[in-house]
Amino acid sequence: MTVDLLLTHGYRLFEDPHELAVMKPYPPLGILYLSSHLKAQGFGVEVFDSTFADRDAFERRLDELRPPVVGIYTNLMTRVNVLHLIARCKARGAFVVLGGPDPASHADRYLAAGADAIVIGEGEVTLAELLSARPGQGPADLSRIVGLVFRGPDGRTVRTLPRANLPDLDAQPFPDREAIDLDRYVTTWREHHGRGSVSLITARGCPYTCTWCSHAVYGYTHRRRSPENVADEVEHIIERYRPEMLWYADDVFTIHRTWLTRYADELERRGIRIPFETISREDRLDEEIVATLARMGAFRIWVGAESGSQRVLDAMKRRTDAARVPEVVHQLQRAGIEAGMFIMLGFDGEELSDLEETVALLKRADPDIFLTTVAYPIEGTPYAQQVADRILPLVPWEQGSDRDRTVAGRHSRRFYRHATRWMVNDVAFHRERTRGSRNLKRLGRTWLNARLGRAGMRLTAREVEQGNPAPG
Ligand code: B12
Ligand code: SF4
Numbered sequence: 001m002t003v004d005l006l007l008t009h010g011y012r013l014f015e016d017p018h019e020l021a022v023m024k025p026y027p028p029l030g031i032l033y034l035s036s037h038l039k040a041q042g043f044g045v046e047v048f049d050s051t052f053a054d055r056d057a058f059e060r061r062l063d064e065l066r067p068p069v070v071g072i073y074t075n076l077m078t079r080v081n082v083l084h085l086i087a088r089c090k091a092r093g094a095f096v097v098l099g100g101p102d103p104a105s106h107a108d109r110y111l112a113a114g115a116d117a118i119v120i121g122e123g124e125v126t127l128a129e130l131l132s133a134r135p136g137q138g139p140a141d142l143s144r145i146v147g148l149v150f151r152g153p154d155g156r157t158v159r160t161l162p163r164a165n166l167p168d169l170d171a172q173p174f175p176d177r178e179a180i181d182l183d184r185y186v187t188t189w190r191e192h193h194g195r196g197s198v199s200l201i202t203a204r205g206c207p208y209t210c211t212w213c214s215h216a217v218y219g220y221t222h223r224r225r226s227p228e229n230v231a232d233e234v235e236h237i238i239e240r241y242r243p244e245m246l247w248y249a250d251d252v253f254t255i256h257r258t259w260l261t262r263y264a265d266e267l268e269r270r271g272i273r274i275p276f277e278t279i280s281r282e283d284r285l286d287e288e289i290v291a292t293l294a295r296m297g298a299f300r301i302w303v304g305a306e307s308g309s310q311r312v313l314d315a316m317k318r319r320t321d322a323a324r325v326p327e328v329v330h331q332l333q334r335a336g337i338e339a340g341m342f343i344m345l346g347f348d349g350e351e352l353s354d355l356e357e358t359v360a361l362l363k364r365a366d367p368d369i370f371l372t373t374v375a376y377p378i379e380g381t382p383y384a385q386q387v388a389d390r391i392l393p394l395v396p397w398e399q400g401s402d403r404d405r406t407v408a409g410r411h412s413r414r415f416y417r418h419a420t421r422w423m424v425n426d427v428a429f430h431r432e433r434t435r436g437s438r439n440l441k442r443l444g445r446t447w448l449n450a451r452l453g454r455a456g457m458r459l460t461a462r463e464v465e466q467g468n469p470a471p472g
Contacts (some may be wrong), residue, residue, distance in 0.1 A: 001044045002130050002202045006067035006094075007031040008048040008058060010074065010081035015055075024191040025185055026199040029249065030100060030123070031073045032175035037124040040173050043131055047179040050081075059088050066092065068136030071127065073100040074110075075399040076378065083398055086114045095136035099123045103364065104216035104400075105380035108157055109397060117142060117150040121163045121217055122204075124172070143227035165221055169204065170229040174236065186243050193242030193277070198237050202230045202263070208281075209317040211307075211382040212347070212375055223255060227263035231270060238274065239405055245275040245299070253278035254289050264292045282320040282328050290331045300338040300368075303328060308361030311356035312347055317382070322357070326365040333368070335410040341370040343423070346416050348375075348387055353462075355419055362427045366434075372423065374416045378402045392467040412463035414456070422453030 009028045013019050027049060038045045044047065045350045048061050070089045071115060074082045079102055099119040103110045107118050114136065114267070119126045126147040133140040142150050147163025166172065177198075202225055205218030237243065254260055267273065277300040285303065305325045307313050313322055315460035325341070332339040343358060362370060377384035377391055379402055390408040394400065406413065429446035437443060 003046050003065045003067045003068045004044045005038065005071055006046045006048060006062070006065055006126070007035055007071045007073070008050055008085065010050055010072060010078040012053060012081065013051050015081075016077075023188060024197070025188055026197075026247065026249065027051060027177075027182065027185060028100075029199065029201060031071070032177060032179065033172065034071070034099075034123050034127055035176035035179050036173040038128060041128050041175065043128070045176075045179070047176065049180040052181070052184055058085060062088065062092055062094070067094060068134070069097060070094045071097045071099065071123075071132060074098050074102045075100050076102045076403060078102075078203050079106075079401050080399060083110075083113050086110075087458070093136070093267050095163070097127070097130060099127075099137075101214045101216040105214070105378070106397075107116050107159075111149070111151050111157060113398065117148050119147055119163075120149060120159075121147050121219075122165055124166060125321055126163050126456075136412075137262030150167075150207055158434050163167050165223065168363055169223055169225045177237075177241075182241060186241055190244070196242070196380060197245045197247055198241050198243040199247040199249045200230070200233055200237065201257070202253070203250050206255075208252070210304075210381075211315075211317050211386065212344070212378065214378045214381055216380050222255070224259055227259060227266040230263060231266045231272065234267070234272060234274070235270060240270065244275065246279040248273055248276060250278065252281055252284055254280045254284045254293070257289060260289065260292055264296045267296055273297045279304065282325050285328045285331065287331055290328075290335045290337065293332075294335040294337055298337050300340055301332050302340040302342060303332075303367075304363065305341045305365070305370075306344045307347070307350070307354060309350070309356035312350050312354050316344075316347055322361060325361060329365040329367050334391070337367040339365075341365065341367040343370055343372045343424075344375050345372060346374040346410060348383070348410070352457075354422070357422050359426055360391060362423070363430045365432060370427070371459070372420050374413070374420070375407075376403045376405055377407065387398045392465055406465045408465050410465055412460055412465055415460040415463055418453045418460060420453070422450050422457060425449035425453060 009031060019025065035045045035047050046065060048058055050058060072085055086096050090140045094200050097117045097119060098110055098115050103118045104120050110118060126145060129145045142148055143158060143160060146161045148160045150158055152158040171442050184377060186198060190196040204220040204223050207222045208218050212321050275297045279302040279305050301326065306318060308322050310322045313320055329339040377387055387407045392406050394404045394406060425446045429450055432443050432446060
């Protein structure tokens, strides 16, 4: 079959020290959805999965296939690699189209770097129309295709009208996992964590308004698949890949109470109960939902708690109640489900007292695990707009990502390193003590690290991010 399109994503696990320590890889589902949709329409599609590949493997595949069009999924983490791939593809005369959240918010930059077109929003129908226009095989009229950004003949950026979302997600084929070596992911999980895992999504888009979160692809819309359709996919995954667990990669898995109950019933009816992990929010968890999650086999639920300070949560437009988080965490733990918490430090306007409230919240909630991030302004988000005149790029745009940006006037990165050290160790020390631990080494280490972190915070309290807020 002739290849009309080569899809790839540019993420390489072996170059990501963080992921090498964690070893919990998943493939990007977006391009697998595109592949199955386009194949069903009769297009010749290949997927080059870069996750386990070395630097030169993509070029070798490019030379073998010589595709007229290359489509690249791009998020903020993969920007540098994708820029490199664009150049390689252009050197071979391919038409390069980008999709995913990062190019949607940095369209001009990616076009200047050589991309021919950027798809905004869902890619299925837009890509099908683009391929039908046969770019890469002569001049194509892109102006009739909605959901695109490209350079017109005069060199100016053209943005066509927005593309409507797919009306019925059940009508979409399942992601084309056969196009990649999914078994390698499952085996990697099994080798490092004792059980193999496969990811899937039950919905697209999140209607919540957390100001630091990117809505570049789905806006504030939300669409769900039917419980039966998702259960069919789960049945297929279990039969084909035999994983020991699933990861529902939804934004907020428990967002719809009735749907969740119907889905749990459907799984039960089919005799499926497989351990899984997923993400939720305080306001989308209660005794009944937790019982449903436990019935389905949940072993860990992540709660996006973010801050212990209601003032900060309100500033984030998070629409959650900090005071209720411990209750929710304890409900999960009573149901035999591990509770994880996400915490964000350094949001605009956060004071020392807010950080103290977060530490106090963590002590009260006592989750099984928590992960911290220092806020960074993702382009296109309300948070990035709010601090736009204070954004400091730490590296030139093409050498990093939106994570390599900080905000002038807020505490220094050193301060947040100390604050994180204090937070993690103070909470760990509290945990050991309240559990009556006699592990003196651990007690001593966490106590000392908490003190050192706090001392570091005092020493760096007056250090603020400084620099020229000009775009990188
Ligand atoms: C699952 C997930 C993860 C997982 C797994 C990633 C993976 N390999 O799948 C994990 C936990 C590892 C993860 C980590 C991170 N993530 Co993440 N993640 C997600 C999440 C929740 C779902 C992704 C997904 O499967 N979506 C479903 C598919 C169907 O949608 P899609 O990918 O957008 O694809 C559609 C369109 O974008 C388009 N499209 C996609 N590719 C292409 C390609 C072409 C050529 C075209 C034309 C169109 C097109 O068509 C697709 C189908 O309609 C998204 C949020 C979201 N809802 O999308 C965040 C999201 C992608 N993650 C995000 C971030 C910030 C991160 C981290 C940087 C977080 C961190 N602090 O470490 C890391 C980076 C990791 C990395 N290595 O890249 C941001 C990215 C923002 C940005 N501007 O780039 C998002 C959007 C969350 C958010 N709302 O802010 N993530
Ligand atoms: S952080 Fe989570 S709940 Fe908030 S808008 Fe983003 S996906 Fe939705």
